[in-house]
Each structure stands twice: as structure tokens, then as C-alpha cells.
Amino acid sequence: MPQTAIELSAIEKRYAAHTALAGVSLSIAPGEFVALVGPSGSGKTTLLKTINGLVAPDAGSVRVLGEDAGVVPVHILRRRIGYVFQEIGLFPHLTVAENVAITPRLLGWEPARIAARIDSLLGLVDLPREMANRLPSALSGGQRQRVGVARALAAEPKIMLMDEPFGALDPVTRDQLGTDYRALHEQLGLTTVMVTHDMSEAVLLADRIVVLKAGVIVADGAPGHLSAQSLDPDVRALMDAPRRQAERLAARLSESAA
Ligand SMILES: Nc1ncnc2c1ncn2[C@@H]1O[C@H](COP(=O)(O)OP(=O)(O)OP(=O)(O)O)[C@@H](O)[C@H]1O
Numbered sequence: 001m002p003q004t005a006i007e008l009s010a011i012e013k014r015y016a017a018h019t020a021l022a023g024v025s026l027s028i029a030p031g032e033f034v035a036l037v038g039p040s041g042s043g044k045t046t047l048l049k050t051i052n053g054l055v056a057p058d059a060g061s062v063r064v065l066g067e068d069a070g071v072v073p074v075h076i077l078r079r080r081i082g083y084v085f086q087e088i089g090l091f092p093h094l095t096v097a098e099n100v101a102i103t104p105r106l107l108g109w110e111p112a113r114i115a116a117r118i119d120s121l122l123g124l125v126d127l128p129r130e131m132a133n134r135l136p137s138a139l140s141g142g143q144r145q146r147v148g149v150a151r152a153l154a155a156e157p158k159i160m161l162m163d164e165p166f167g168a169l170d171p172v173t174r175d176q177l178g179t180d181y182r183a184l185h186e187q188l189g190l191t192t193v194m195v196t197h198d199m200s201e202a203v204l205l206a207d208r209i210v211v212l213k214a215g216v217i218v219a220d221g222a223p224g225h226l227s228a229q230s231l232d233p234d235v236r237a238l239m240d241a242p243r244r245q246a247e248r249l250a251a252r253l254s255e256s257a258a
């Protein structure tokens, strides 16, 4: 097994006059669960997309499982890297089963193998089998997100990139999906990079938190270590948010119980 699952070296990406990534280097070990956080527009989605080749960097290099991502054929990258989109991204005119089967079909799997894979994936993400023939419009938001995860896992990738996968869900469903996904990450031995706006989610789910600000990594470390270590006031505020919120909640609840 390669030493690193994902290796980004000095990545730069510009859109016309705007610099989205200004020299990002990041090394992620096999099996790590990384949360990528930062303000809107800081370059999180752009960074994810450089990993799976949806965005070509202007400078720098990307290595995936020890190989230069710039030279690996795109269908091989697709099999190695699952991607859950920021907007749910299911095709509305395709059933659940057809959505999940997209990558296996592209890879030319036999129909029987695809059917078996759909069946096992629905089980894996805890969706009832009878939902296989429904259209996405006949599912709840949380169920659609589970289909998104199943689809990304279809070709047995070793790496999962998830762009705010559980955004726009109620807190209970979000919590459940996050916990379920973390269990899948362990069970399948995945390497995961998950973009989230929710610091509590990042702290609870990830082994490591990477903070982007204006296209630069301004903090990188285990959840318990980031806050004290950072010189950046925005990072300290971000990292302190879950603790402050927990303290305020505890104070409020004991107040109203008294
Ligand atoms: N295709 C594009 N063309 C031009 N500018 C782009 C393009 N994609 C992204 N950008 C710009 O690059 C910057 C980073 O965008 P990106 O989508 O990576 O941010 P983000 O951190 O994912 O934000 P959000 O939290 O809102 O999803 C933004 O200023 C954005 O407007």
C-alpha cells in the first residue's frame, strides 16, 4: 500500500483574475478521515475537484494512491475515487437503482454483477430494497443523500470525496447520516475528505481538520489541537465555536430546568 492516499504539492488554481488555490500542499494517509472547513469561497470545492481531476490545477501536482493523477486514465480515477456532490446531484429521471449503477455501467460491468452490487449498496447505506425502483423525487432529503453515498461507493473506491454531503438536512437526520457514514469509512477501510460548514460535525467525525482561507491552508491538525495551535483569529473562533455552543447550551438547559 502507498504511504499516502492523497498527496497535493503546491497546487495553484486561478479563474481569470481570481486565485482560488494559492499554493496548497496536503498529504493524507490511507484510512484518514479529514474534514475540510473554511468560509464560503475559500476554495474547498475547487480543492476536492483537483483530487479527482474535475479541476486541472495551473501548477503543482496531485498523486492518488502513489500515482500521478494527471496521467491516470479518468475511468481508473473514477473507480478509485467516489464523489458525493455539494448539490445532491442525482439524475431526476433515473431511478435509485439506475443512479447507483452509473459508474458500474460506465465501467462495463455485467448486468448480474451490477444488480448484485445495487442490492448490497442499498443494504450498506441502510435503504430499503423496495426503494430501488423509485425516482429521487419520491425520497426524503436524507434518503436521497444515502443514495448519493451509495452511488459514490458503487465501484468500490478506496477514497471518498464528499462536498457538504449532509447539508440541508434536519439536525437529527444529519447526525445519523454522519455517524452511519463514519462507520462505513471504518468498515470499508476508506480514506475520506469531507467538506463541511458545521464545526461540530467536523470535530465529531474527523481524525483531522484542515482549514482553508482564501485558497491557503491556515490550520491543519487533530480536532483537539487546532484551536490552541493557531495564530489566526478566524481559525481560533472557528475551532472554539463547538465548545462555546456546548457551554451555552448546557447553561441554558440548566437555567430552564432550575
Ligand atoms: N468555474 C469557475 N469559474 C470562475 N470562478 C470560479 C469557478 N469555480 C469556483 N470559482 C471561484 O473560486 C473561488 C473558490 O470557489 P469554491 O467553489 O472552491 O469555494 P468553496 O470554498 O467550495 O465555497 P462554498 O462553501 O460556498 O461552497 C470562489 O471565489 C469562486 O467564485
Ligand SMILES: [Mg+2]
Residues within 6 Å of the ligand: 044, 045, 046, 086, 163
Ligand atoms: Mg463548495
